[in-house]
Amino acid sequence: MEYFKLNNGIRIPALGFGTWKVKGDDCVNAVKAAIEVGYRHIDTAWVYKNEKEVGQALRESGIPRSEFFITTKCWNDHRGYEATMKAFQVSCENLGTDYLDLYLLHWPKPLDAESWRAMEELYEAGKIKAIGVSNYHQHHLEDLKKTARILPMVDQIEFSPRLTQEPLMAYLKEEGVQMEAWSPLMQGQVFDIEVLKELAAKYNKSIAQIVLRWNVDKGVVVLPKSVTPKRIKENFEVFDFKLDPNDIARIDALNQNIRTGADPDNFDF
Numbered sequence: 163m164e165y166f167k168l169n170n171g172i173r174i175p176a177l178g179f180g181t182w183k184v185k186g187d188d189c190v191n192a193v194k195a196a197i198e199v200g201y202r203h204i205d206t207a208w209v210y211k212n213e214k215e216v217g218q219a220l221r222e223s224g225i226p227r228s229e230f231f232i233t234t235k236c237w238n239d240h241r242g243y244e245a246t247m248k249a250f251q252v253s254c255e256n257l258g259t260d261y262l263d264l265y266l267l268h269w270p271k272p273l274d275a276e277s278w279r280a281m282e283e284l285y286e287a288g289k290i291k292a293i294g295v296s297n298y299h300q301h302h303l304e305d306l307k308k309t310a311r312i313l314p315m316v317d318q319i320e321f322s323p324r325l326t327q328e329p330l331m332a333y334l335k336e337e338g339v340q341m342e343a344w345s346p347l348m349q350g351q352v353f354d355i356e357v358l359k360e361l362a363a364k365y366n367k368s369i370a371q372i373v374l375r376w377n378v379d380k381g382v383v384v385l386p387k388s389v390t391p392k393r394i395k396e397n398f399e400v401f402d403f404k405l406d407p408n409d410i411a412r413i414d415a416l417n418q419n420i421r422t423g424a425d426p427d428n429f430d431f
């Protein structure tokens with residue numbers, strides 16, 4: 163595993179396990195399979211309706227809580243100071259933990275400033291090790307900064323070879339906000355891209371491994387999801403090679419600004 167350092171000094175594993183759309187026993191089994199091969203960073207959200215199953219898998223692994231890096235997210239309906247405080251409690255109860263490693267505002271919404279005040283208090287009380295946002299563009303961050311006392315440590319956004327978000331990435335770097343990539347495999351749509359096939363052959367790796375390594379080489383925390391044990395293991399095996407700068411540039415050049423998910427500027431949940 164490789165790690166990046168957040169702007170408050172917390173170490174974050176560069177690879178985390180995504181759990182969107184994974185529910186019930188499938189979730190318990192997938193998270194257990196991930197822990198078995200070495201993942202210690204798990205990404206969930208209240209709205210995924212699987213925090214309890216993630217918590218169950220963590221407990222049944224027998225591995226101490228302190229060895230895990232657990233992220234969950236405050237849903238859009240839970241905005242405002244009191245609602246965010248309550249949402250944090252509910253997520254902790256679901257997960258069976260008394261602290262979170264990372265708590266994110268899931269999408270930019272009105273009342274985020276008040277929610278952020280709650281997150282700052284929870285952070286200062288030591289109940290959250292790092293606080294951040296998700297799906298924030300530069301203008302959303304600039305709005306938050308008007309009232310925030312503490313800058314977000316993380317912004318989790320959609321990022322893939324077809325959506326490289328270069329201006330936002332440069333802004334986050336300048337601000338010291340760690341970027342995380344959601345849907346890094348474009349929910350399964352990266353596998354037809356010719357350049358990635360060539361690179362997979364060149365490095366004797368799979369397309370998924372090339373894409374995940376490209377993230378890590380670019381300093382991006384990456385969160386692949388799979389319910390298939392063989393793929394869960396494959397996606398973890400990306401720490402025994404690095405991409406040449408020319409090949410990183412070839413993947414960068416695949417950008418077409420194509421999203422697989424919603425655009426934060428044109429979608430209202």
Ligand SMILES: NC(=O)c1ccc[n+]([C@@H]2O[C@H](COP(=O)([O-])OP(=O)(O)OC[C@H]3O[C@@H](n4cnc5c(N)ncnc54)[C@H](OP(=O)(O)O)[C@@H]3O)[C@@H](O)[C@H]2O)c1
Pocket residue numbers: 179180181182183205206268296297318319343344345346347348349350368370371385386387388389390393394396397423
């Ligand atoms: N903050 C947000 O708003 C937000 C939004 C979306 C996602 N996320 C986070 O990001 C995580 C990842 O995104 P995602 O779940 O949308 O999709 P993803 O990781 O881009 O892709 C998952 C898909 O790729 C397949 N796959 C995974 N590894 C593979 C491999 N090695 N070879 C071939 N196919 C493979 C999976 O199939 P199987 O599962 O069938 O193996 C699944 O269909 C989420 O789970 C969630 O934690 C956050």
